[in-house]
Amino acid sequence: MSQQIHSLLFSAAAIAVVSLVSTPSLAQPPGGRGRGAAKDEVALPTPRLPGGKVDFGGKGAWAPIWVLDWADKKWVTQQIDVPFTPAGLALFKERRANNSKDDPEGYCLPAGVPRYTGTPYPFQLIQLPDRVVILYEGASHMYRVIMMDAKHSADPDPSWLGESIGWWEGNDTLVVDTIAFNGRTWLDYVGHPSSESLHVIEKYRRPDFRTMVYETTIEDPKYYTKPWTTSFKVKFEPGWEIKEYVCLENNKDLLHLGTTEPK
Amino acid sequence: MKRMSLIAIAAGFVVLLAALPVLAHHSFAAEFDMNKPVTLVGVVTKVEWMNPHTHFLIDAKDENGKVTNWDLETGSPNALSRRGWTRHSLKEGDLITVDAFRAKDGSNLASARMVKLADGRKVFAGSADDGGPGSTSGTVTPAKQ
Numbered sequence: 001m002s003q004q005i006h007s008l009l010f011s012a013a014a015i016a017v018v019s020l021v022s023t024p025s026l027a028q029p030p031g032g033r034g035r036g037a038a039k040d041e042v043a044l045p046t047p048r049l050p051g052g053k054v055d056f057g058g059k060g061a062w063a064p065i066w067v068l069d070w071a072d073k074k075w076v077t078q079q080i081d082v083p084f085t086p087a088g089l090a091l092f093k094e095r096r097a098n099n100s101k102d103d104p105e106g107y108c109l110p111a112g113v114p115r116y117t118g119t120p121y122p123f124q125l126i127q128l129p130d131r132v133v134i135l136y137e138g139a140s141h142m143y144r145v146i147m148m149d150a151k152h153s154a155d156p157d158p159s160w161l162g163e164s165i166g167w168w169e170g171n172d173t174l175v176v177d178t179i180a181f182n183g184r185t186w187l188d189y190v191g192h193p194s195s196e197s198l199h200v201i202e203k204y205r206r207p208d209f210r211t212m213v214y215e216t217t218i219e220d221p222k223y224y225t226k227p228w229t230t231s232f233k234v235k236f237e238p239g240w241e242i243k244e245y246v247c248l249e250n251n252k253d254l255l256h257l258g259t260t261e262p263k
Numbered sequence: 264m265k266r267m268s269l270i271a272i273a274a275g276f277v278v279l280l281a282a283l284p285v286l287a288h289h290s291f292a293a294e295f296d297m298n299k300p301v302t303l304v305g306v307v308t309k310v311e312w313m314n315p316h317t318h319f320l321i322d323a324k325d326e327n328g329k330v331t332n333w334d335l336e337t338g339s340p341n342a343l344s345r346r347g348w349t350r351h352s353l354k355e356g357d358l359i360t361v362d363a364f365r366a367k368d369g370s371n372l373a374s375a376r377m378v379k380l381a382d383g384r385k386v387f388a389g390s391a392d393d394g395g396p397g398s399t400s401g402t403v404t405p406a407k408q
Binding site: 098099100101103105106108119120121137138139189240243244245246247249250251252253256257258259 | 288289290292293294311313314315316318334336339341342344345366367368370372
């Protein structure tokens with residue numbers, strides 16, 4: 001096959017994919033964005049722990065898509081008019097203009113909260129009596145501890161994933177409140193910014209066995225004039241386990257991204 | 264006619280495989296140029312089955328007979344193995360055909376998307392969720408530079 005035909009063939013295939021995936025009925029499950037259970041799939045009931053609270057576990061793992069833009073309905077349930085401050089908008093525009101070359105994830109640094117739920121690496125929730133532990137396969141093989149029915153520390157040290165506390169609303173909604181971030185993570189691939197004043201509230205629900213409805217509220221007065229809330233679905237993949245992912249092992253990309261520091 | 268049916272088959276393949284999640288950890292558009300597709304035929308010289316991306320190197324001959332060693336980036340081994348690849352799928356000495364996009368910096372690095380293996384199977388190899396061509400959930404429009 002000549003190179004010309006091959007290029008044509010591949011270009012046509014790429015265009016076909018791009019046009020197909022932009023058609024909501026093909027790309028998205030009904031009633032929301034993300035990868036919930038497929039339409040024709042018989043929904044198995046929500047698993048529950050003794051006492052009735054939702055069990056987010058099971059044999060398998062949650063498998064998010066890469067939610068590239070947490071405010072664009074291509075990826076999330078509703079289009080969001082992000083309430084930027086002038087500083088937030090300036091930083092966002094800078095990141096768009098350079099195609100996100102300085103994204104900390106490209107450096108294999110932690111994706112952060114809430115971004116982990118929208119990066120394409122599986123995760124698992126381990127529910128213990130006094131805490132929920134989330135094991136993330138992605139950048140870079142991190143875990144997160146959410147202390148249940150606890151109070152935030154008086155003066156927690158800033159960190160990549162912050163300090164998380166959790167509680168239940170009824171039996172169906174796990175609420176997680178996180179503060180004390182170091183301001184070095186991005187909210188998503190396109191570069192919605194966050195600072196040390198970031199405060200994140202997440203709500204985890206599991207309406208059926210294979211579907212998580214994830215909702216998060218972003219509060220960060222440095223970059224946003226008011227809190228904004230976004231949501232999407234995450235699909236449970238039975239049989240999956242999280243694998244080792246040592247991102248620094250062979251990160252050749254840094255030599256080609258044109259970046260000099262994560263920022 | 265033959266060309267059309269091949270296009271249809273290839274498109275079907277991409278849709279099928281792109282529906283599965285793939286790992287990637289950086290911006291497609293910052294590193295690779297969607298406007299520089301390249302098709303390479305060559306012999307595998309090295310396989311790096313490692314995170315964050317599997318790389319394989321091939322010696323490809325251009326029309327003048329000059330051999331160049333290309334570094335081809337694919338999805339992570341974790342993602343590829345969830346799509347049916349194994350660390351044995353590509354071996355040194357295999358003759359393969361690769362559809363890829365070149366790095367913006369002009370180096371011999373390219374993002375491999377479709378690979379025709381030595382046994383004739385065509386498989387999607389790219390990071391389908393990275394915002395580049397073939398992304399599952401949508402593409403991010405690159406900034407004009």
